[in-house]
Amino acid sequence: MSLKKHPVPAFAICIGLPILLIGLSLFIGRYTLGFSEIVSILFHPAEWMNDPERAIEYSLIHEIRLPRALMAFIVGGALSVSGGALQGMFRNPLVDSGMLGVSSGAGFGACLGIILFPNSAMVYFLAFAFGLLAVMLSYLAGKIYDSAPTVTLVLGGVIVSSVFSALISFTKFTADPMEKLPTITFWLMGSLSRANFQDISIALIPISIGVAGIMLVRWQINVLSLGEKEARTLGVNTTLSRAIVIVCTSIATAGAVCISGTIGWIGLIIPHIVRMLFGNDNRILLPASLCIGGAFLLAVDLAARSIVSTEIPLGVLTALIGGPFFILILKRTKGGGSW
Amino acid sequence: MRLKIENLHFAYPSNRVLKGVDFSVNPGEIFCIFGPNGSGKTTLLDCILGLLTPDGGTIAIDGENTANMPPARLAKKIAYVSQKSGRTFPYTVLEMVLMGRTAYAGMFASPGKADVEIAESALDRLGMLSFRNRIFTRLSGGEAQLVKIARAIAQDTGLIIFDEPTSHLDFRHELNVIKYIMKTAREKNIAVIMATHAPNHAFFFESHGLPTRVALMDNGVFEASGTPSEVLTPENMAKVFGVVARQFVNSENDMMHQFLMPVDFCDPKAEP
Numbered sequence: 001m002s003l004k005k006h007p008v009p010a011f012a013i014c015i016g017l018p019i020l021l022i023g024l025s026l027f028i029g030r031y032t033l034g035f036s037e038i039v040s041i042l043f044h045p046a047e048w049m050n051d052p053e054r055a056i057e058y059s060l061i062h063e064i065r066l067p068r069a070l071m072a073f074i075v076g077g078a079l080s081v082s083g084g085a086l087q088g089m090f091r092n093p094l095v096d097s098g099m100l101g102v103s104s105g106a107g108f109g110a111c112l113g114i115i116l117f118p119n120s121a122m123v124y125f126l127a128f129a130f131g132l133l134a135v136m137l138s139y140l141a142g143k144i145y146d147s148a149p150t151v152t153l154v155l156g157g158v159i160v161s162s163v164f165s166a167l168i169s170f171t172k173f174t175a176d177p178m179e180k181l182p183t184i185t186f187w188l189m190g191s192l193s194r195a196n197f198q199d200i201s202i203a204l205i206p207i208s209i210g211v212a213g214i215m216l217v218r219w220q221i222n223v224l225s226l227g228e229k230e231a232r233t234l235g236v237n238t239t240l241s242r243a244i245v246i247v248c249t250s251i252a253t254a255g256a257v258c259i260s261g262t263i264g265w266i267g268l269i270i271p272h273i274v275r276m277l278f279g280n281d282n283r284i285l286l287p288a289s290l291c292i293g294g295a296f297l298l299a300v301d302l303a304a305r306s307i308v309s310t311e312i313p314l315g316v317l318t319a320l321i322g323g324p325f326f327i328l329i330l331k332r333t334k335g336g337g338s339w
Numbered sequence: 340m341r342l343k344i345e346n347l348h349f350a351y352p353s354n355r356v357l358k359g360v361d362f363s364v365n366p367g368e369i370f371c372i373f374g375p376n377g378s379g380k381t382t383l384l385d386c387i388l389g390l391l392t393p394d395g396g397t398i399a400i401d402g403e404n405t406a407n408m409p410p411a412r413l414a415k416k417i418a419y420v421s422q423k424s425g426r427t428f429p430y431t432v433l434e435m436v437l438m439g440r441t442a443y444a445g446m447f448a449s450p451g452k453a454d455v456e457i458a459e460s461a462l463d464r465l466g467m468l469s470f471r472n473r474i475f476t477r478l479s480g481g482e483a484q485l486v487k488i489a490r491a492i493a494q495d496t497g498l499i500i501f502d503e504p505t506s507h508l509d510f511r512h513e514l515n516v517i518k519y520i521m522k523t524a525r526e527k528n529i530a531v532i533m534a535t536h537a538p539n540h541a542f543f544f545e546s547h548g549l550p551t552r553v554a555l556m557d558n559g560v561f562e563a564s565g566t567p568s569e570v571l572t573p574e575n576m577a578k579v580f581g582v583v584a585r586q587f588v589n590s591e592n593d594m595m596h597q598f599l600m601p602v603d604f605c606d607p608k609a610e611p
Contacts, residue, residue, distance in 0.1 A: 088428070091427040091428075092427070093427065093428070216447040217446070217447065218449070219441065219444060219448065219449035219450065220441070220446065222430070222434070222438060223438050223441050225427055225428050226424065226438070229388075229390060229419075229421065230419070230421060230424065232388070232389065232390055232410050233388050233389075233390070233410075233414060233417070233418070233419035234414055234438055234439065234441045234442065234494070235410050235411040235412075235413070235414030235415070235441045235442025236410060236411075236441060237409065237410050237411070237446070238410075240446075241446075275428075279430075279431065280428040280429060280430050280434075281430065281431075281434050283449050
């Protein structure tokens, strides 16, 4: 089932799947809208917006379903690309986008924000800032011990992640159990229900910068994955290339996590699914991860808001759907030469 | 390309590894570095490759000092074939060889169509073109080594450095790799530096008419250097390895082959 030898369908899947799912997500929901209505709302928004009787339909599409679908795509794509790039750079297939502590750092930042500045943009800002702070601490912790940089960075990431996880537990322990604890808990499980265009446009800045930076050095990631010695002798400035990968993946992941909360698994599993389908060359792997990762989170979010009447937290579903899906692909492709 | 090394010194915090190494290698020439484990061979190669910064002395390529040369520029002058290769992700053979074109692509770009053609012709030169879509990590040791030589050829340098290229290989693959190294040096007129534990390879190159020199490295210096027949003598083996070595000569079909083989320890107390 490997798609490596069929570039046209592979390309079509990567482009078509997200568009199809974004379209589908406009239709799915408890409030039923017809096809012609949705098309009309999309292409003649002024007619709907200014009519008080039809303003609800307008806001349902333009303020709820569309931003949510776009956010799912952006967040899923950013996490997958970051995970794939870090796997290559660390030469470790078990690494994911939160490896350097971004996710737990951002989680702690969000907890602080929820406790100190409830319902304000400070939550996003603190999540983003602590996500980046965690990466810096991982880097500094890794530098203390002078060994192969990829090993010490992973070690630094593990240590910093566990420190921030402990801090998260502590804030949960001290948080007001009636009001703030549930908010924190839901944030940590990940959700796109608060999606709006303003959040998206703010998060899109770091995400675009990060993803674009990763895409620029994607060939260098191939060479980095051979190891320090080979990469250097093949002409890669390993220190600079690694720094670019770390900075770009951190910015992109922090940008995604600060609006969506921690959504695990995607950054680990999507790159592997793409490896099985399209091979390991990061020139194809990373752009394909962007599309497939985005499409995957779109699909999971659709399921999260339509399976039962209350919303299922995304972090729960990504693992519940992602695990079996991974096994299925593994069985179909027999690994597809991916490892 | 001419590589010239003068008075090279290198020390780790606890021990001095290179204590004044001098030599030069000319185009089309094979320079074998032979010596015990821990004698400093790998450190010397790492200094030439720009992976370690020497504490003293100079390394110059065609008269230009390589200190502080950016990796991409150095990679257009020196290619490296390691003993073993990173095997974390299973790239295809063509992708592996294409990585030899990284230095020409620039930091923010990928190799293009012309680079694919260069990679394919390098594979073809080694009779490996039919392997282009095979998975590198699933190749045998000998096949993988040929792919890496193809990558070094695609890198289009005037010097290729080999670090024990035939260790772990069976008889046939060993001969194959040695013959392709010889062919590459001869046809592309490039210089070759080879760290090796096999003295017979140096004799083999010499008897096939390649300008071959051997350096016998021990304890951070060249104990002797010159042609294989001058350096790889029973006296030198006794001095450096403490072994009794025997020399053999075989002449057949107008080809003379020399061999050197350790048969005993010089010090009887070393007997197991």
